[in-house]
Amino acid sequence: MGRTLTDRLALVAQARAEAEAVVFGGGSLTFAGLEDRAARLAGTLKALGVRRGDRVGISLQRGLDMPVAVYSVMLAGAGYVPIDPAAPPPRMQHILRDCGIGVLITQEARIAQVADAAPGTGLHSVIGVAAPLDGLTTLPFDAALQGVPHREPLGPDDLAYIIFTSGSTGVPKGLTHTHASALAFVDMATALYDLGPNDRMAATSALHFDMSCMEMFAGLLSGACIVMVPEAHAMMPASLAHLLDEQRITTLYTVPFQLIRLVEAGALEARDLSALRLVIHAGEPMPPRPIAQLRAVLPHARFSNFYGPAEVNGVTHWDHPPEGTDPSAPVPIGHACAHADLLIDGETPDSGELLVATPAMMRGYWRRPDLDAACFVTRTGTDGTMRRYYRTGDLVSRRPDGALLLLGRADRQVKLRGYRVELDEVELALDAHPAVSEAAALLSPDKLRILAFVRLAPGQAAQEADLHEIAARRLPAHAVPASIRILPQFPRTATGKIDRRRLLTEDTAQ
């Protein structure tokens, strides 16, 4: 079967050589073409001095070059480190330095950012840029594809990728995944979602977001074709709906925000989405109402909530029942995926912090033994054997039917005048108002009040007093927000999540 991601790519490239592997705009690559380009680029990386176990940076927007770059780094024996193309130079610099990155694969549009970030790091070569850069070797992408094909023999414990997350203190931390942990995810996801050669999967995730493992690994290695969604389509729901129709997309895996936008502004009724068999949402809690609206246009599709922190990737799933999603109850994260063992660490056996053991778990944080010591614990698993578990920091409770509910981050559970308040519960109470599309609740900087923000669905109206009333009806008095503001839009992170930190600055600015 192949014990590394690159072995698996070789197998698919042999079995489905001439089948379409990647589509972007008017261009495409076959599986053989993808593997060949990746091996040639790997040859160039070797010539630039990349060795087994090294780290190579990738800062690319979605396009045909993205999967070529990903597999080329691994064929060279290195691990890839995705860097947000929109990252400010100090963040790029931190990652380059922290990972000892010597070679970066990027694009012309990033020149200024790279020039700012490079000084003081070990960066010596930049692929994807033709113009000269002070003190750096530059090489256009096409020229880099002329290398002598290289396919480094690797084992399951070799480094595959390092993804950086923000970290609660604002210092980015790297998560180290191996070929073994990535393949454990691939095999589980392929079976769970029945992925295969008949699928055309929309790739909507940024590479520095762990959701991209679904398309880059599970999609491609199951023999599916991945359709890279241009960045602009992610902002224009009607254009995204057009692409889903025109490209006969079968599976869409994305963040709740994207699905909400599709429902609100995608004009889905005008589209033929009969090919779309599977819609998966992940990344943050999904308000239940848009799922019911989506189901009305996609009555034949399977809808699934997929949950898991990037440290372990997806580990639980919940399929929305075909008879409908309760618009006033939170969407459960559901049940353990086949490769995961779950424990609940709390005052009762059914409520507390979720611990996960899985072969898809990261090897550890990159050069942060302090973080490793805090996040890994050894416990007796449900099968009686001792295993290493990852502390998710997420609070869950078990419903009578066994499905897990996500109560929120342990750090989203706040103490207010001695009372415990779940901020996610406050958001859900506001979501219950029919005019509300999304809600966000947070603690004021002085930690004395709860501040809430809502965004209304298009064409809907509501007064702040009405929202206050619904919150007061559904929440204990101490959890009712001191202020509820209606905003036309929410600030978003690069991955489409609500940016709660920026909400707070905007509130203070008023």
Add this chain to the structure above:
Amino acid sequence: MTDPRAARLSQVQGFIETTLLRGRAIGGGEELLLSGLLDSLAVMALVAEVERVSGRPVPPTDVLIENFATLDAIGAYLDRQDSA
């Protein structure tokens, strides 16, 4: 005499350059979306500005890449709205 169409489009241009790009000038054919110049929040603000300038709503079905990709495309879209 100022052409009202040109005046309208230069208002949109001013909004993009001043508010969305903080002082960066753009050309009429310059790619705003596929180049990554505007993020998703900026795109929504741009659509709202086009609605304000034209005094007409932009229906969701019109929020398409081909209508907002460049300043020229926005101008052409506004003109089509006039004749619709």
